[in-house]
Amino acid sequence: MNLFAEIKTVVLEAVARLAAEGVLPGEPATSEIMAGITVEPPRDASHGDMATNAAMVLARPAGVRPRDLAEKLAPLLEADDRIAEVTVAGPGFINLRLAPALWHGVIGAVxxxxxxxxRSKMGAGQRVNIEFVSANPTGPLHVGHTRGAVFGDALASLLDFAGYRVSREYYINDGGAQVDVLARSAFERYREAHGLNPEIAEGLYPGDYLVPVGEALKAEFGDTLLDQPEDAWLEKVRDFATAMMMDLIRADLKALGVVMDVFYSEKSLYGSGRIEATLADLEARGLIYQGVLEPPKGRLPEDWEPRPQTLFKSTEYGDDVDRPIRKADGAWTYFAPDIAYHKDKIDRGFDLLIDVWGADHGGYVKRMKAVVAALSDNRVPLDIKLCQLVKLYKDGEPFKMSKRAGVFVTLREVVDEVGADVTRFVMLTRKNDAPLDFDFVKVLExxxxxxxxxxxxxxxxxxxxxxxxxxxxxxxxxxxxxxxxxxxxxxxxxxxxxxxxxxxxxxxxxxxxxxxxxxxxxxxxxxxxxxxxxxxxxxxxxxxxxxxxxxxxxxxxxxxxxxxxxxxxxxxxxxxxxxxxxxxx
RNA sequence: GGCCCCGUAGCUCAGCAGGAUAGAGCGGCCGCCUCCUAAGCGGCAGGUCACAGGUUCGAAUCCUGUCGGGGUCGCCA
Missing domain, CATH: 1.10.730.10 (Isoleucyl-tRNA Synthetase; Domain 1)
Structure with missing residues (x-):
């Protein structure tokens, strides 16, 4: 039951009757104009229960004055049992006071x-894919991820409630260099598990959450990897550690009450031919070419030199520059599998795609939208929601995180400290694109x-x-x-x-x-x-x-x-x- | 320098699909517990909606520009 929608149909019927009686001269109102008609709660309750702008919207095409039109609409509206009183006010607002019984009916409906x-049928069963969190599988989730997780999950529930069919999805970045770093870091912990001194070199992940991974590697492989060259163990250790990290992440999400429908592996795209096929698709549309990018405007990076590379013509779809899809060494940039991944989402038949990212990825919005527009012939909309930073406090005092020392506040710590319910609600007390202050003391006040x-x-x-x-x-x-x-x-x-x-x-x-x-x-x-x-x-x-x-x-x-x-x-x-x-x- | 986000009360923020006299909390001041939870409620004070143009019957909201804050800027994801 939606009382506003109900009263809006009363208004639209009245408008239709006026039109039928020829009271609306001039051009017939287009559907666009009709869509501009609203029935809303007035800002000031003393104006009544609901207000409609119908007369003001329709006056211009009809070539009459808004107030005159309002005066003609008023008696038609007043004739309806559900409407107790109609007044015309201001520039042509029609204020409605509803029969009290109608309000009482709300209680019955609830x-x-x-x-x-x-619950709404607005979504009409359209299928929506919401991709969120998608954190690198190299460690536990931290507060930043927490906001994205809560936002994405609540958005999914909201859309479900509004009549969409929603799929929650997590893209596992298990194909890039960062999982090799994970493997090397875990290998040191594996050595440590054998009583050797770990050498956590600069650039490796120092966090002690990898200690159990080292232990598990020992349990799995014994000492068979110890004296092997990296070539021999890298893949094994990487797959093992990635799987453990994903278990950790899944458990973290569950502690927050987030359950994904799909985990989609980036790695699964490699060697499947999907990346190549998708790029061939773009190439067939004339959107892939070899070229040299202009250097970025303003301050030039130290090591900038013009270099021919494989580019996607994202400028065709509103981006500012074309984007590279291969690195200098010939490997894909992260963008290439991401293109294939989004193509896969389109192929799976979704009517709407939503990506939830951290605000630091804002620079990638245009290229992603461009590629989805290109691959779907503008049929599938992609909305990208950026979540701003979470600033942590403890009773008003800023809470510093040191990522370098591997010390950061994890999702798990937040949930353990204040509970999943409080965490979730607080994360939604700011718009997604506004920074959020999270105070461990105040959220429990x-x-x-x-x-x-x-x-x-x-x-x-x-x-x-x-x-x-x-x-x-x-x-x-x-x-x-x-x-x-x-x-x-x-x-x-x-x-x-x-x-x-x-x-x-x-x-x-x-x-x-x-x-x-x-x-x-x-x-x-x-x-x-x-x-x-x-x-x-x-x-x-x-x-x-x-x-x-x-x-x-x-x-x-x-x-x-x-x-x-x-x-x-x-x-x-x-x-x-x-x-x-x-x-x- | 390019692009994106933000700029609303002293502070932290809402503002519903462009609508009427711009809202809430905190902080300040004044009131309300023999009474269903006073962990609450009511009231007062506090605003050139950053600035300047534009579109519109009507702009905090849409467009352009300026200023200020943050993010980001080929071969990290």
């Missing part, structure tokens, strides 16, 4: 639909400026309320509450809360179209705020208390509203992957 309230706690508190309060109601002899089952007579809910706080609940389905759709799960978190904060406010009105005015010993009917109505709030909080948290709590500790 209680009937439960966790599915707000129990105060209003900690949104996680504040939202959870509302949920727990309602739980507590239901227990109280039960003790007072009131039935609190959903079916009982769903049949409550709601006409007594007329206080501003109550109507406001119902309006807020009615916004949820619409919010889900906007958040989904923008690929912005943080909007759900902000909505929940607002909803919680309105609930706390309502609660406290009962503190000030006993007549507004939710449990009224003298009026079981009204109590039931208010409990139904409270329960509906709880259900929507729970549904919203569900999208974010956060478990609602029932009791504050």
């Amino acid at each position: 209680l009937a639909e439960g966790a599915d309230f707000g 129990q105060s209003r400026d900690n949104p996680v706690w504040y939202v959870q508190y509302a949920h727990a309060r309602i739980r507590s309320l239901m227990l109280r109601a039960g003790e007072a002899g009131l039935e609190t089952g959903d079916s009982t509450l769903a049949s409550a007579a709601l006409a007594g809910l007329i206080d501003d706080a109550e109507l406001g809360l119902m309006r807020k609940l009615a916004e949820f389905p619409r919010l889900v759709e906007t958040a989904a179209t923008h690929h912005e799960p943080h909007r759900v978190a902000f909505y929940l904060y607002d909803l919680a705020s309105e609930f706390h406010s309502w609660w406290n009105r009962g503190q000030d005015q006993p007549a507004l208390r939710m449990i009224r010993d003298d009026d079981p009917g009204l109590s039931r109505a208010r409990l139904a509203l409270a329960r509906a709030v709880q259900v929507v909080i729970s549904a919203g948290l569900g999208i974010l992957g956060v478990t609602p709590i029932n009791e504050m500790k």
Whole structure:
């Protein structure tokens, strides 16, 4: 149920009737113009429950004045039972006040639909591939990855809720030089496991998370690799260590509540002919050539020298320069397998691709979009969401990470310290492209400026309320509450809360179209705020208390509203992957 | 220098598909617990939405330019 969509159809029908009666002269409104018609909550609640800009949008093509058109639309709208009052305001807004019963109906819808309230068919079953995390398999996930993991996972849930068929995917960078470095690093730990002194040379991974890998290598291979030249052991050790790192990463993700549908190996592309075939495809379109790039503008790198190389003509699709796909030594750049990988996603039939990257990869957005546009003949959109840095604090003090010493704050440490639910919610309290401050102390604080706690508190309060109601002899089952007579809910706080609940389905759709799960978190904060406010009105005015010993009917109505709030909080948290709590500790 | 992101209250940030008098939290000041969780609520103060143009009936929102902050810039991923 989406009340805004429902009322919008009323508006559109009224417009159609005017058109049929010839009241809309001039050119017939195009579908583009019609799409500009909105039905929204007005910014100022005193204007009414909903406002539509229909008259202002249609006035120009019709060649009439907005207010005149609004005056003609008004009586048609007022004729509908669901609309109690229509006023024309400002430059031509039509403000609608809905019949209270309509708001009351929201409560019924929430209680009937439960966790599915707000679920949308917007996506129409389109298939979406969301690739996220995709960290190099060379060590445990750290905080930066955590943000991407939470964002991608919540976005996936959001799109699923909005009616898309979603696949969560992780691209394993197991084909490049970094996994050879991993192998060499692990080999030193293998030597260490045999009682030898490891030589962690500059450029190797020093972290002691490789110590168990060394032990495991010893268990697997005994001492058979010890005196062998690198050629003999590199591949074995690399595959072994990569597999162990992926186990580690999978476990880290699981601790955060993230489960991937697909792990896609970069290495699997090598030797399969897929890279060559994809590049041949591009070549057939005239998009691959040998050429010499202009040096970058401005400050020239020290070792710059013009060099002919194999280039992809990404400028054909909006990039700034063409991009190399082979290194000087003839090996592929990382871009080449990435092209093949995205081609594979297109071939698997997805209608929409989403990549979630760290902001430091921003320079690669254009070339990736260019290649997907080229390979899909502009049919498959690719949206790339960049996640900004996470800055760590401990009670206001910046928390330094030293990557060189292999000391960095891992996903696991964050989750162990504050829990997966808190981690997830906090990671979504900023837009993805804004930097995020994460304070280990403040995220656990129990105060209003900690949104996680504040939202959870509302949920727990309602739980507590239901227990109280039960003790007072009131039935609190959903079916009982769903049949409550709601006409007594007329206080501003109550109507406001119902309006807020009615916004949820619409919010889900906007958040989904923008690929912005943080909007759900902000909505929940607002909803919680309105609930706390309502609660406290009962503190000030006993007549507004939710449990009224003298009026079981009204109590039931208010409990139904409270329960509906709880259900929507729970549904919203569900999208974010956060478990609602029932009791504050 | 090129490209990308950002610039909204003292601070941290929202701003819904361009809509009416721009919002919240923190900090400051003033109130509310014999009462369902005061871990909360209400109120007051605080803004040239970086700046200048443009499109529009209407711009914090879209376009161009300037300034400021961050990221990134062939053979790392």
